[in-house]
Amino acid sequence: GENVEQHPSTLSVQEGDSAVIKCTYSDSASNYFPWYKQELGKRPQLIIDIRSNVGEKKDQRIAVTLNKTAKHFSLHITETQPEDSAVYFCAPQGVSARQLTFGSGTQLTVLP
Amino acid sequence: EPEVTQTPSHQVTQMGQEVILRCVPISNHLYFYWYRQILGQKVEFLVSFYNNEISEKSEIFDDQFSVERPDGSNFTLKIRSTKLEDSAMYFCASTGADTQYFGPGTRLTVL
Numbered sequence: 001g002e003n004v005e006q007h008p009s010t011l012s013v014q015e016g017d018s019a020v021i022k023c024t025y026s027d028s029a030s031n032y033f034p035w036y037k038q039e040l041g042k043r044p045q046l047i048i049d050i051r052s053n054v055g056e057k058k059d060q061r062i063a064v065t066l067n068k069t070a071k072h073f074s075l076h077i078t079e080t081q082p083e084d085s086a087v088y089f090c091a092p093q094g095v096s097a098r099q100l101t102f103g104s105g106t107q108l109t110v111l112p
Numbered sequence: 113e114p115e116v117t118q119t120p121s122h123q124v125t126q127m128g129q130e131v132i133l134r135c136v137p138i139s140n141h142l143y144f145y146w147y148r149q150i151l152g153q154k155v156e157f158l159v160s161f162y163n164n165e166i167s168e169k170s171e172i173f174d175d176q177f178s179v180e181r182p183d184g185s186n187f188t189l190k191i192r193s194t195k196l197e198d199s200a201m202y203f204c205a206s207t208g209a210d211t212q213y214f215g216p217g218t219r220l221t222v223l
Binding site: 032034036042043044045046049051089091093098099100101102103104105 | 143145147153154155156157160162167168170203207210211212213214215216217
């Protein structure tokens, strides 16, 4: 099965700074790479995703980059705001197994 | 915007009792999933369902678990004899292609 590692486990940044979270995966057949944001007691919510035929995708302050050769993808948040504080999960999806395999999560805290 | 819904939001049960968690996926989606999240931990895959049958299941999804799509809208997860370690948040998700949309979850507490 897919092995997913996510780093760091906690990240504190000052408001306005950038945050980067990295995810490595083991299944070279994985072809869909989403990032989810989860606030306390809430459902995971998709914030950005990328497919294997694309190297980078950006949506306003959020971007995802994918390196298929090295089998890792990263979440970049620029100009962080206090409401970005949450747990972020990567969850790569394979071709044969359509389920998501979640990373262990990163607790992001944006300090005002 | 359509959403996945789940009921109940919180279920408290005694160890050994049966529970049924209910989900209504987004109407035109074809793939359905159950995940669980123990407090403070990551989200774990339980089972996927497509074309009225299980397509994948994890090691967690043992004989105590079953899923059913009893009609055209509901998707249920049954735990036959609950254990203390089944206490967790259970999320239903559905997808039409790649993106999985999650329901709000059912918090299951086993006493």
